[in-house]
Amino acid sequence: MLVVGIQASTGTANALPGSLSGPAAAGQRAQLVEQATTQAPGLARSLALGSQEKLVVRDVVVDADGTRHLRYDRTYGGLPVLGGDLVVHQTAGGAVKSVDRATGRALDLKSLTPGLTSAKAAAKATTTVKALVGDTSDKDEAPLAAVGTADAPQLVVWAASGTPRLAYETVVSGTRADGTPSEQHVVTDAASGAVLQQHEAIQTAAGTGQGIFVGTVPLTTTQSGSTYQLKDASRGNQYTTDLAGKTSGSGTLYTDADNIWGTGTVSNGQSAAVDAQYGAAVTWDFYKNTFGRNGIANDGKGAYSRVHYGKNYVNAFWDDSCFCMTYGDGSGNTHPLTELDVAGHEMSHGVTSRTARLNYSGESGGLNEATSDIFGTMVEFYANLPTDKPDYLIGELININGNGTPLRYMDKPSKDGASADYWSSSVKNLDVHYSSGVANHFFYLLAEGSGAKSINGVSYNSPTYSGSTVTGIGRDKAAAVWYRALTVYMTSTTNYASARTATLNAAKDLYGSGSTEYNAVAAAWTGVNVN
Template structure:
């Protein structure tokens, strides 16, 4: 068998004539590299090799029983190591999930912050409640919980073919006092064709529904690219395939309008991909592969994170999902991005901002794992918008300069307007500019406006201004003036807050606390950056 050879392929000429977000001559991996300032170096995460990360995880696993004891956890509580980040000054942030009597504790995750010498500096917990449910014996039968969950899926998301799986017994600790519960996964398909794996959490003693969230994270976008880009490909025999060996072996495959499976590998004879027209299946694949490459490089070069999980392994991208499917989504179960072809199968949703947004859901899942419901769900979506926007700026694409508009190339509204605005989210007619009571009851794609607005204010400040040819005018809840600290610093603060201080249950007040800690670590307790964080949160009514 001929060995696979990793290579970079330049797609030139008319190969991407319809690719509006791709700049001619862009080389994935070199654009947008940031310069770290001396004052923030010690608190920034270092780039961990796969072997170094594995070693840190093994060390944490070997001492998890002692760690649990030092934290004062009960005899039936055990820690499960999930992730680890190490700062330049030697501080280690180790993230754990928790079990009780062998049962997963939902909302029991915590982060232990350890100094270079091994002393515990502090601990961040998703719940401060004692995890000790009255009993681990359920009064409600699993079949009853499954039936109730299936009814919930049919009613709340109109899932077609809803099929409840066997419930898993868990301890629910994400809200209120910890109780024994069932976690039932209901598989189905939403009206728009998006697959659904709805988790319904049911009290195992009363049968009351406690919570629900969907594993599938969705978003919208459109690709209208032009120019030439470089792609990572490999030679397989006498053909080439869209496998990027330099980025963890990321694969781009063709679902050929099906809604299941891994998809078929794209193969090409001459390593020249796409025609720039949507009727060529390779064009969407080129866009998807490019977006994945930029996103990988953004996280690695800006934040020191190698791959979505930080383990150096690439995800995969599946294009041509369904028939005229107007959406794209991230799925943890297959560790993959999936793109539809849009209206009439002529507008593949494979733009760079969509790719970065959706794959950032994977980063969130691998770190804070913000629950995809309530205020934490809004923060989950805001995180993807924030890093999708940051990756777009990172690419330095002359054909589509970075901006604070989400999905500006889609034209879903038919009038050229974007899906979301970060400077004043309410301009889309649905999103929240400011926090208010009941914000957690708003759809997560709209409550995300609070986090998006915070990031814009922190980056650029309030009031009217023009950035890169785009006019913005950002208000504040109390009419105060906010001075921006710059996007480069703002994105580093958000990333550190997400990976070191946010947990599954973090709400907007908790996000303020997390970003305050992150800014203090990076820039100091008396820094202008820390004051900027406080002013920006006050500007969106989060106090």
């Protein structure tokens, strides 16, 4: 957890020229679809469609001048017609102006009885997809790595090309080499088994989000049909859900029609989700590009995030059992705890649980919390956002104290009124969020050194226990030392004395015994009274 410790309505959309949009569109859509459904039989007759053909409404668009565009799918004998869709353009009075058809061919099938069994169609589709393993025609699409079983084939009428005929559509699921899910749709002739079409239904998309803290940022989302999901297939399928004030369950996956998420305001429920999803993405990238770690558990699988937890919940936490992060909306449900270093902090608890698994009590608990503060800070520096300039302050934007002060200070932890600057025998009795101060202070000294300085416009003045001077080695080297110590040397019961040994061993491995870096590690620990 970060501290001791509704779904909002979306904003009004701007009207697009020549279209119906915003609340009016949402309110009228059901009525427009109903009207288009009522018109469907008459339109089918006027378009000279056969007696076995029916039109099924997919969408309706109304221009500002009242012109209507009715989009229909088509069925034949109750079967979906692939390539049978059309759009009827009407005047405001309902007169047909023109029609755009996917195919102009008449549908006149002699029989709807397939010559090929569904089992054979499934086998053909699976074989076809397996032939793609290790190969791809799209340079931006990773080759298939694994192919699963096929869903039950569905009889359809194929009208997208050539002579309309009876066919099977089979969905074969799999996974691409980069972890992206695959959903191959294979259409085979129901008589000969010949492959008529094959396409990938799962697409990654480049969306844009405006978060409360991160500002306007790119988001990698997943497109499924005409809907976008706040799911990142390129980073282990990590995704964000809305708990809508609940305190249990996995929540509802965020979806969006235009792939533009949030407004940057608390009143828009998506804005906090943008913060969480972007935070998860940057944390993934930081660990992967800095340490070669492939996800929190280093298994290529993404964690998921839950936002809008409970009511007035002033906290955020990592739950190893669900492999997920959860964020409350803060006081009055108006102060979400979705700041970037919070995201990095929570995901780093997962890293600790998969590595040293530091016990969450006593000195090891302080080291556990400090690890999350250290890497949450490093995530912030990695992102280097103009809206959240990186610093050594924890939770400085969420205003959890109500007076604009940060939750914790790494250069002089005692500035929060409770955290320890230096080790003493009583540190083990402190809450882990306060005993973490010793390690946070050590990391700051190792990265930046002691004394007064300004970094990104923030003033620091870090003291040492004995008044000694510590020269920093830079945060990248400091982070490398801590990560190696965590993943190679620390155990569940590591205390501050053994953390000193672990980091010295890490520095020796990375930079050599007696190196400047090794000596700086020793000096920084002495600076916080760990000898």
